[in-house]
Amino acid sequence: NAATVxxxxxxxxxxxxxGLRP
Structure with a gap:
């Protein structure tokens, strides 16, 4: 289902x- 993806x-x-934030 596109909404789930x-x-x-x-x-x-x-x-x-x-995760990329300092």
Whole structure:
């Protein structure tokens, strides 16, 4: 389901962004 994939991708991006923050 596209909505599920989008939600999963968004959460991964948030985790990556938070991980790159100093």
């Amino acid at each position: 989008k939600s999963y991708t968004t959460e991964i991006l948030i985790i990556i962004i938070w």
